[in-house]
Amino acid sequence: MIMESVIRCPNCGCESTERMPADACQFFYDCKRCGARLKPKDGDCCVFCSYGTVPCPPVQESGGRCR
Template sequence: MTVTLESVITCPNCGHQATEIMPTDACTYFYECTSCHTLLKPLAGDCCVFCSYGSAKCPPIQEQKSCCA
C-alpha cells in the first residue's frame, strides 16, 4: 500500500487551501490557517487536523493502524 504524505488542508472558516506534508511519527492536533489565522482542531471522532480538514487522512489511518497511540 502506498501512503500519501501530502494533504491539502481546507480552512472551514475562509476556504483557504494549503498543501502540507503530514508527519509519519506524530499527530497534528492544531493547525493555524495561513490566511485568516483560525486555529483548526480535529473534529469529534478524528485524531488530527488532516483527518478532519485534509484531502488525505493521516498516514496511520491510511495504513489502517491506530493513530497516535
C-alpha cells in the same frame, strides 16, 4: 503512503498543501490566511482527517478510521 494533503480552512476557505508527519497525528493547524487555529472534529484524530483531502499516515497505515 501519501504524505501530502490539501487542508481547507472551514472559516475562510483557504487551501494549502501540507506535508503530514509520518508517525504522529497533528492536533492543531493555524490557517495561513485568517490565522484560525483548527482542531480535529469530534471523532477524528487529527486536523488532516477532519479538513484534509487525505487522512493522516497513522490512519492510512492502519487501513482504518481515526482513533
